[in-house]
Amino acid sequence: MNPVWLIAIPLALAFVSAFWRSVSGWVLIIAAFFNAFAGVFGVMSLTVTSFSIGGWKAPYGISLLVNDATKLLLPVANILFLFAVLSYLRKGGETARYSVVFLVALASLNGILLTNDLFNLFVFLEIAGITAYLLASTGEGSGSKVASFKYLIIGSVGSLLYLLGVAILYGAAGTLNISELAARVSSGQISGDVTLVSSLLIVAGLGVESKLLPFNGWVPDVLTKSSRVATLVLASVYPLAMVYAFSKVLLAVGDDRVMSLVILLGTATVLVGEVLAFSQKSLRRTLAYSSIAQSGLAIFLVGVGSVESVTGSIMLLINNALSKFMLFSIDDQVIDEAGRDDRDTLYGYGRKSPIVGVTFVISALSIAGMPLFFGFRGKLNAISASFDTSLAVPVVILVAAAIEVTYYFRWIFTFFNPVGTAQATEKRMLPSVEFLAFGLVLSTVIVFLGVSSGEAFTMFERAADSLVNGVLAIGKAILGGM
Amino acid sequence: MIQYFSMMLVAVGLYGLLSQKNLVKLIISLNIAEIGVNLFIVSIGYVEGGAAPILSSVSDNSSLLFVDPLPQALVLTSIVIGVGVTALALSLIVSVSKSRNTIDITELSSGGGDSE
């Protein structure tokens, strides 16, 4: 199956629902189901190959690349999107009104994961960015609109800098295809000044969306103020695509000096994110800062650049997507029932609603990196990869991990604290059906991946290898054939 | 020369984005920076003595010297994207100003409630 269908179908359905408003909710569900199925069955059966758009061979045309990494990430992204859309099916409301935005977001996220062309990536980043600004503005009151505006300004500056970096790279190298550029850069054909400046600009550009310090001023407000479904998608699927785009481009055309800078920025992001998350009183803000820290960790691993560390990065990304989805859903449940999500409200919540409590434990421990859960493998990779760099870096990462474990345990104890107030006398509350279903599926996946033996992890290693080495190999083939 | 001027435009735009407080001025600074970047991209493609990349009765053969057409195609896309983002930003400003009666970013960020 040509992976273009993953992009073309949501886009076509988005155009339809622009003028046929009444069917837009159904159309969104159809598109999400199609993408989830196509993402799993259509993509898994393909061999490593690139699909050219318009029939023009790369690098003269745009090509879509399906390698082991995309074969892993595409199904995850599409299925999570489907879950997010289905979660709020019954509550309707703004999901139906914004269904056009969700459809275009789905198309653009798939485009970011698939494309192998720098300028095409820019266009899809812009589409994803604009849908993100719109999704961020869905909260109640004007606070979400101010947060969305700030996000828009920072995001537009970022994509401007990225475009400048791409232009400089084109001026020197004469091509826009990522694989061919990887081959040219690694063989030293491009002058050092050009790779340095363009890599810096690209890091600035892609770093905005990837929540890298110092570009992540937009994250807390946006993730705390937007509405339910929007937050789910923004916090779980978007980071997957954005950090993957960051890895894809920088592993191909990045300058070595800039990679060291990326290591530094990533580590700083982790530390700042965890420290700020520690002192938050509201669960949602904690999760927002925790997202910053997770992205920082994944990007730090990309900066190190070896196959082992990129394996860890991919595992962290997927773990973050699954767990954050659960955590933000739990937070929504709580706000639904009790109206707020600060520590007092959550006292003993886990005892009243044990399913919610258990899923919280599983997702929180997975993000914190406890053994038996998926996050442990990624964290292990991160720490062992950090020993390859200077000595200060592992210390910082370990400190940050310690802080993370502490505050997640604090929240878990809050959930199961028997010293409840008047709320302890109420009957047991059952969460919604969708929550039960998705909670079951995602928790099972997290635990399964955590306890399974090494063979399951070769697929992550192959994914990382295709990112680090595979793109380069394709580029050399293109150069050889020209 | 023109490449330096376009970079100066981007620098002016960045200065505006970092120092201005009025929301509309922020959008204007963003537009100035975008113009600078677009100008730079077109200048990457200039070939001395080349003709405009259109086959016509004047330059009727494809083996004559033409200017690089690819940066022009990139700029076409970039300008339109800039228009889209500007329209969205302006509508956000209208929406915010209706409910908060101010368009100063420091006043908006420091909290306060909706005045409607």
Add this chain to the structure above:
Amino acid sequence: MKRIISALIALLFFFMIVTALNSDSSDSMGIPRYGEVKLSERVSAKYIEKSVNGNEDEINFGVTVDAETGSANMVTSIVVNYRSFDTLGEVTVLFISATGVGLLLGGGRKRIGSVISVSPVVKTASRVIAPLLMVLGIYVFAHGHLTPGGGFPGGAIIAAGFLLLVVVDDEKRASKGLKILEGTMGLLYVFIGIAGLLISGSFLSNFLPTGVVGELFSAGIIPVVYSIIGLKVGAELSGIVDDFISEGGDEV
């Protein structure tokens, strides 16, 4: 204080970029001096010669038949044929921005009155000029493969005609048909892409014959696509204008 820091950062940025310019040297590829581009090193060489698929013949205006894209305007051949996926993305950007403006602002029934009073001379003249503007817009996008311009400037000119009508007339609103036009045109573009996928095996391939370079009816699907884009952009920008002048919608 804030201004001084901002100015310093901006200057730092300027100097950083300047180091990358003029960096072309003999042992590595850098940015060439202004005007001294060697086109043979870039992909554009094959776009100009229309020889991506290996056909190295010369293209002559008004003479060559069945060239690769068939479009006399090389920028158009890149935008609509070689890199058509980018244009689909661009169309989507405009679409989602217009939808976003509509979601945030639109839906109102009343219209914001204008503070300028317009004399009858201006009103009458505008009613003559606006249709001329729209015809100019249609000319620009219909000849996108022969003259500079294409779908996007053509659509913008059409929207400018609409804007003129809105400014001089206090009662003018856009009709409902604009949204339908916009949606169907977008759908048509994706369908052309899917048709290319089903006919020739790749999305958005040019499956119509390309005719003689330089004629109006040439270049395969390029004039069709540009007409679609021109109408879509015109409808979209007019819709944005309409949303900005409406009032009383369901804002949050």
